[in-house]
Amino acid sequence: MTTMHKTTPQTGFDLAAVPTGLFIGGTWRPGSTGQRIDVIDPSTGAAIAAVADASVEDAMVAVQAATDAGTGWAATAPRKRSEILRRCFELMVERKDMLAQLISLENGKALSDAQGEVAYAAEFFRWFAEEAVRLNGEISTAPSGANKIIVQHQPIGVAVLVTPWNFPAAMATRKIAPALAAGCTCVLKPATETPLTAYALAALFAEAGVPDGVVNVITTGRSGPVVSAMLHDPRVRKLSFTGSTEVGRRLLHEAADTVISCSMELGGNAPFIVFDDADLDAAIEGAMIAKMRNGGEACTAANRFYVQGGIAEAFSQRLAERMGAMQVGPGYEAATQCGPLINQGAVDRIAGLIDDASSRGAKVLTGGRPLDRQGFYFPPTVIAGVAGDATIMQEEIFGPVAAIATFASEDEVIAAANATEYGLIAYVYTRDLARGLRVSERLESGMVGLNRGIVSDPAAPFGGVKQSGLGREGAHHGILEFCETKYIAVSWG
Template sequence: MTYPSEADLLAKIPTQLFINGEWVDGENEPFVVQDPSTGGELARIANASPAQATAALDAAVAVKDEWARTTPRERGELLRKAYEAVIERRDEFALLMTLEMGKPLNEAQGEVNYGAEYLRWFSEEAARITGRYGINPEGTQRMLVSQHPVGPCFLITPWNFPLAMATRKIAPALAAGNTVVVKPASLTPLTTLYFVKILEELGVPKGVVNVVTTRDTAGVSNTIMEDDRLRKISFTGSTGVGVGLMKRAAEKVLRTSMELGGNAPFVVFEDADMDKAIQGVIDAKFRNIGQACTAANRIIVQESIAEEFTKRVAERVSAFKMGRGTEEGVTIGPLAEAKAVAKVGELVDDAVAHGAKVIVGGKAGEGEGFFYEATVLTDIAPESKIFREEIFGPVLPIITFSDEAEAVELANSTEFGLMSYVYTNDFNRSQRMIDQIECGMVSINTGLPSNAAAPFGGVKQSGMGKEGSFEGIHEYMNMKYSAMPNPYSN
């Protein structure tokens, strides 16, 4: 791996809005993107106004019909070239994500591969959009069912996976024949801007992809969503924000995809392979410094093995190295911002006040940057906030259970239902857990289940709709039924 210098990389990243194929300045004062490891400035980014949000939608609307008429192969080839370009610039993307988001470089490399896979997957799915044809039961008509682009889409991406969340939305939207307006998170807009620059270099037509970076999130989002020409919104973020967006979407009856909060249980039964379970919980909890909606939030361990499990996990966690993600051997990078550190600290302090024991960590890092120590807690009281709320940080709370029925009850004791993890060597038990846990995804004996070929999404207050897989492209299409006379009927 050959990483460029940080200065050289940042010098080539766009800092303007991308509207109708042109890079333009924002009408509001630029805002600062921070390096979360130091709190210092990485770049100053264009700050879009509501009027510029309208201009971006104007551009998307103007070319929607032309883009929808392109062949699936044309759209697929563009996405395939984008995949190849991202892989070719793997080291640049990895370093950029580490700089603006904080994750260690090896994890950033993993996200490059993961994010690029959505480009490759949907480049192939573009040519596999199908419908069906048949005769109605009465034999009086022929039925044609076809798929059509939904129309201009508004894509709102989060800060924690700045490449993968952009490609996971942009790729299926373009593959299906839609034009888009993308609003990346203001904490980490650089990766998305660099990706869109690559699309520009590859010849994406003007107006097909537009990007508005802004600190006026409400003004820009409301302006776009109140426009009658918008046809779909896709959002990844907190449940609270998602509920507000769904209310506004309901007023316009917009197609909606929502990937919201999570509070994933990680259930370990006494018959589990202990080594695999420990590695799995490390992967599922501490990937991305715990800042993932799929992160294992509640580690639910059978009583008979809880002491050994806790001891061995604590040994692993105590060996973690905290620091800037570009440093050799770093396991735990910074959190996204100062208020994230405060939030994690509040959850840990509340748990301790309710009787929890700190086995490892338990406090914010000293010095500059937004760090919190990798932490292991035991004796979690059900009334603790950490039992109910999404942590979004490197804190591993261990809860014990006695039997399978209690494990299921604990796993389901949340309004969220995105991801769950189960470790057991009993095949029948694993099938029962799949049936009984209320969530959109279950991971059996693995801590890293996400894949571009798999349908990603949750139930309950974790959202609606699926991203990835062949289901992902249908989120960006309308199904149309056409009736025609049967030429053989009387």
């Protein structure tokens, strides 16, 4: 186990307890390149650790370890797998404070958000511990009466899991838990911005009783070649990816060469629609959650606010007051409500989006400029009167910026909301239930929050339409993503 023996002066958190080597076949090892990848604290811009840098050869060793463990894990009784997953849940709950601090350190998110992420991440193990023993098949009689039709769900095999930096615990467990519940083994490649959480979880899973080789974790500065090599290995049968649509498209091309089953949770451009008859207090509370959870660095974050004319001014002013009053600072400080962005590039990009919108007539109500301090900080920002052709209405913001436009009619706002290649999630606020359900059905979105600012739940199918992805995570759907359906025709009697 390779560690960086350092206690961060800001928090007193001892990083010596966090492994930083590759986790392959139940053992910790350095990468064969001999190189290391720095992990940066976004709150200061300083390196706090360095993790192993895997080569293509290391990735092939990880695939071999997953393959070697596959037969035994698939044959493990569902109840046994369930108990191991349940123990993973219990240990995550026991270590929730440590994991939250670690997430805040390497990701920058406010500690309260990090604590919420750990609770959410752990729930995937509790949910799929229960699903592991309920992977039911079917039996029926063929319409001709000639035979019986038996349908089974079998583990698909070795799965490559690629996760982003914005939810380093939850995006990993949302994939690992259903894979293990189905009887699959996996190789996890977390983002190099936030690898420490993944390695801490790997150690926790081993302590919980996950057999050697069932979960392997590798970090690499050569993501393209490493992931490509794994996808072209015939032993790999599944890819589950969360990240940008641009990268998702490239991975789909790669996976096509060997016809690998793909689950893709890609980008979003979520509309947040507020009708004149909405409960304004509820809409503001929902907006704060939908926009500012994780500081806006979430694929589910409200991106485009469409507010009907009669309530637009009141909504905009109140949202600006709430967001402008948020405490900005290092994520691991208890008083912080909005932490830093992940890196300087994110700060520069968001500043450019606001400049573009302002040049087209939009008005900044609060925030609007990067903070002049150490670290990667951008204040919570509200910008109103945003033109439909502004770049900020076309691209995923991924930061603490609420862009507000007004609308007059139901048909108008639905057309505007659907005028995007994305379709992950939408939010609708209205007191009229009939209208709320009608609009929800017409929105081209995989998920809708109707009078709710958050929809994520391990018991619900998470995923999008159009270029926001393929497949679903969570619910019973999530375990089926890691299964092959086998049909057996049999006659008896």
